[in-house]
Amino acid sequence: MENNILLGHGSGGKLTHTLIKDLFVKYFDNHILSQQTDSALLQTGSSNIAFTTDSYVVDPIFFPGGNIGKLAVCGTVNDLAVSGAIPKYISASFIIEEGFSLKELDIIVSSMAAEAKKAGVLIVTGDTKVVNKGQCDKLFINTAGIGILDANQLKISSGKCIMAGDKIIINGAIADHGMAIMASRNFGNFKSDIKSDCACLNHMIKEIIDAGCNVKFMRDATRGGIATILSELSENNEIGIEIDESKVPVNENVRGMCELLGFDPFYVANEGKIIIVASAVDAEKVVALMKKNEFGKESSIIGDIVDSHRGKAILKTGIGGSRIIDMLAGEQLPRIC
Amino acid sequence: MKYIDEFRDKVLVDQLLEKISSVTSKEIALMEVCGGHTWAIQKFGIPFLLPENIKLLSGPGCPVCVTSKKFIDQAVAYSRLKDVIITTYGDLIRVPGSTSSLNVEKSRGADVRIVYSVLDALQIAKENPSKRVVFLGIGFETTAPSSAAGIHNALKEKLTNFFVFSSHKIMPPAMAALIDEGVTINGYIAPGHVSVITGSHIYEGIPSKYGVGCVISGFEPVDILQSIYMLCKQIQENDYRVEIQYKRVVKPEGNVKAQEMMAEVFTLRDDWWRGLGTLKDSGLAIKEKYSNFDAEKMIPVEVEETKEEKGCICGEILKGLKKPNDCRLFAKVCTTSNPVGACMVSHEGACNAYFRFNK
Amino acid sequence: MCLSIPSKIISINGDKALVSVGGTEYEASLQLLDDVKVDDYVLIHTGFAIQKISEEEANETLRLFNELEDIEKKIDREVEGK
Numbered sequence: 067m068e069n070n071i072l073l074g075h076g077s078g079g080k081l082t083h084t085l086i087k088d089l090f091v092k093y094f095d096n097h098i099l100s101q102q103t104d105s106a107l108l109q110t111g112s113s114n115i116a117f118t119t120d121s122y123v124v125d126p127i128f129f130p131g132g133n134i135g136k137l138a139v140c141g142t143v144n145d146l147a148v149s150g151a152i153p154k155y156i157s158a159s160f161i162i163e164e165g166f167s168l169k170e171l172d173i174i175v176s177s178m179a180a181e182a183k184k185a186g187v188l189i190v191t192g193d194t195k196v197v198n199k200g201q202c203d204k205l206f207i208n209t210a211g212i213g214i215l216d217a218n219q220l221k222i223s224s225g226k227c228i229m230a231g232d233k234i235i236i237n238g239a240i241a242d243h244g245m246a247i248m249a250s251r252n253f254g255n256f257k258s259d260i261k262s263d264c265a266c267l268n269h270m271i272k273e274i275i276d277a278g279c280n281v282k283f284m285r286d287a288t289r290g291g292i293a294t295i296l297s298e299l300s301e302n303n304e305i306g307i308e309i310d311e312s313k314v315p316v317n318e319n320v321r322g323m324c325e326l327l328g329f330d331p332f333y334v335a336n337e338g339k340i341i342i343v344a345s346a347v348d349a350e351k352v353v354a355l356m357k358k359n360e361f362g363k364e365s366s367i368i369g370d371i372v373d374s375h376r377g378k379a380i381l382k383t384g385i386g387g388s389r390i391i392d393m394l395a396g397e398q399l400p401r402i403c
Numbered sequence: 404m405k406y407i408d409e410f411r412d413k414v415l416v417d418q419l420l421e422k423i424s425s426v427t428s429k430e431i432a433l434m435e436v437c438g439g440h441t442w443a444i445q446k447f448g449i450p451f452l453l454p455e456n457i458k459l460l461s462g463p464g465c466p467v468c469v470t471s472k473k474f475i476d477q478a479v480a481y482s483r484l485k486d487v488i489i490t491t492y493g494d495l496i497r498v499p500g501s502t503s504s505l506n507v508e509k510s511r512g513a514d515v516r517i518v519y520s521v522l523d524a525l526q527i528a529k530e531n532p533s534k535r536v537v538f539l540g541i542g543f544e545t546t547a548p549s550s551a552a553g554i555h556n557a558l559k560e561k562l563t564n565f566f567v568f569s570s571h572k573i574m575p576p577a578m579a580a581l582i583d584e585g586v587t588i589n590g591y592i593a594p595g596h597v598s599v600i601t602g603s604h605i606y607e608g609i610p611s612k613y614g615v616g617c618v619i620s621g622f623e624p625v626d627i628l629q630s631i632y633m634l635c636k637q638i639q640e641n642d643y644r645v646e647i648q649y650k651r652v653v654k655p656e657g658n659v660k661a662q663e664m665m666a667e668v669f670t671l672r673d674d675w676w677r678g679l680g681t682l683k684d685s686g687l688a689i690k691e692k693y694s695n696f697d698a699e700k701m702i703p704v705e706v707e708e709t710k711e712e713k714g715c716i717c718g719e720i721l722k723g724l725k726k727p728n729d730c731r732l733f734a735k736v737c738t739t740s741n742p743v744g745a746c747m748v749s750h751e752g753a754c755n756a757y758f759r760f761n762k
Numbered sequence: 763m764c765l766s767i768p769s770k771i772i773s774i775n776g777d778k779a780l781v782s783v784g785g786t787e788y789e790a791s792l793q794l795l796d797d798v799k800v801d802d803y804v805l806i807h808t809g810f811a812i813q814k815i816s817e818e819e820a821n822e823t824l825r826l827f828n829e830l831e832d833i834e835k836k837i838d839r840e841v842e843g844k
Contacts, residue, residue: 254788318404326767383447410824599766629823
């Protein structure tokens with residue numbers, strides 16, 4: 067039935083994966099791409115470089131807690147940082163719709179500069195295109211990012227050193243970003259004070275790595291939510307994952323809106339949350355270090371890597387039940403049932 | 404959150420599970436006929452917790468699942484009209500019609516908008532006077548009063564570009580039909596929010612004619628488990644009746660104002676249910692008085708001939724007669740990313756839940 | 763057919779009520795429900811308040827179970843005593 071791209075192809079779930087696998091990887095295939103990490107890991111001489119790219123098309127472009135520009139810088143910085151790299155340089159390309167407000171562009175670009183400064187990265191190159199009215203939705207931003215990493219951190223992207231007994235950690239409450247966007251789109255005219263959690267997490271990550279913690283895997287939980295990361299991790303690495311639902315923080319206001327719309331917070335996008343797998347010995351230390359950082363105050367251990375049900379991520383519900391954490395099929399749609 | 408968290412209390416849940424285990428060791432099949440119950444049962448992982456002798460069957464309680472392909476094909480046909488805006492609740496856009504779906508039409512440029520409420524659809528109609536706004540009215544007695552209110556408001560505000568395409572259905576005929584078809588059901592976990600509207604009397608025929616109890620259940624784990632316990636007790640005592648577990652919102656007489664709104668706008672008609680065929684007086688049609696808002700009467704459109712997918716056994720799955728992995732399309736051709744039948748599209752569909760839970 | 767959430771009424775304006783669910787606010791229609799006041803909890807379904815939640819009945823539901831437990835323990839004790 068599908069000869070056309072659906073919105074679901076961009077939602078980060080199964081459809082996206084199918085598109086990537088059956089089209090992009092099919093044509094672009096090479097040994098670096100096949101690693102399917104957030105950032106590509108490149109070696110030039112004795113240096114290890116992390117290289118990533120992303121496009122930002124969020125609607126609305128201004129939302130509680132940020133804007134498309136802030137998102138672009140944070141998203142790129144985080145993609146590099148979760149590979150274990152120190153983010154260094156970013157490119158920023160703008161596709162602007164004719165008639166877009168210069169004042170709004172100024173706000174967006176200045177917030178990119180502010181965010182880059184906080185993260186300690188330089189925006190070193192870019193591009194500008196303007197298209198006719200109607201040919202893009204106000205503003206799209208594309209970025210690429212380069213970071214440097216130590217050989218010791220190369221294992222983090224793939225998670226191939228993960229083993230049973232390791233702990234799964236998150237740095238705070240989930241689903242804020244996705245629900246902030248939902249609220250600001252005026253769907254159903256809900257009013258809420260939910261703010262996006264959009265933030266650069268590289269300094270927090272550096273603190274963990276510099277402390278010598280045995281971090282085995284990191285991924286930032288963006289589209290598709292933490293469920294997608296956990297489901298992918300268990301499937302790709304053929305490991306068993308068990309998550310304790312009661313340990314996963316969700317803010318009250320986010321819970322309320324999720325309940326109203328019938329959304330599962332596990333599948334809602336984040337922009338300031340990372341999943342970390344660390345050795346059991348170091349897990350508490352990782353949590354303690356993150357709690358000292360402004361973006362990790364609610365860090366907690368949420369689950370374990372286990373020997374059983376390899377390839378599956380299981381959720382232990384608050385009442386002791388169990389269910390499989392699956393990848394999102396398309397976009398999450400509001401339910402009436 | 405109040406009225407939610409207390410009913411998810413693990414201590415109470417554990418107590419209830421213990422009580423359920425000790426009531427009876429008979430093999431019991433309990434059917435729920437509400438998408439919300441299917442969802443809650445899977446979400447909380449309840450099947451995992453129940454004793455082996457109790458089986459939960461998922462019946463035709465998912466409005467998306469029981470909606471006919473013909474309805475989708477007609478909605479698709481409306482969406483292809485240049486001046487039509489389709490407004491719909493979420494899941495419906497992915498349900499496959501004979502050759503297309505609303506999601507696919509949207510990707511081809513049709514104006515298909517997901518709304519939270521019929522009131523949002525009315526607002527869209529007011530903001531787009533040159534367009535015809537068609538609201539897809541699916542759902543059972545919980546949702547029909549909203550559609551009725553929407554039509555009622557459209558008349559009051561003299562809108563001429565708002566229409567409802569009704570596929571609303573009512574529960575009791577389906578509950579009786581399932582037993583008539585020979586499905587083994589020892590008790591019904593009756594739909595909680597349908598009953599908020601209708602009250603409890605609509606189920607009286609089930610215990611009196613079939614000797615099958617109905618317990619009207621809430622949606623939190625404590626509610627569902629308490630209802631299961633109450634049904635088991637009825638079976639143990641051989642005393643079948645309609646009981647209300649969900650007393651905090653279900654009154655025996657229901658919500659009379661909502662019932663009146665429904666009766667003002669809708670009238671009963673025979674309707675087709677996936678898996679059950681045509682059931683007498685099981686659907687809601689818009690009354691003559693409101694025919695100006697009836698999409699079926701006001702918007703002529705050519706609808707393609709309905710083609711059922713060969714091998715799709717959604718009908719039998721909806722009746723609980725077959726399990727999803729009895730279907731030769733299940734997980735091979737029919738998956739959550741590429742659903743063939745309605746049972747796979749909706750998160751409350753048995754196939755969808757099975758695919759995700761039991762993979 | 764049923765996604766309905768317990769929401770607290772914050773204010774009432776004619777046939778609309780501003781309700782809150784964990785901090786998210788929504789203006790629901792009261793067209794299908796009479797006799798509500800501020801601070802009541804109501805079920806919201808697709809934009810409409812469809813019923814008031816009875817606190818008394820809610821407590822009763824939670825209590826009923828514990829009472830049953832007590833009654834059955836009492837019966838067990840009496841049986842053992844014999």
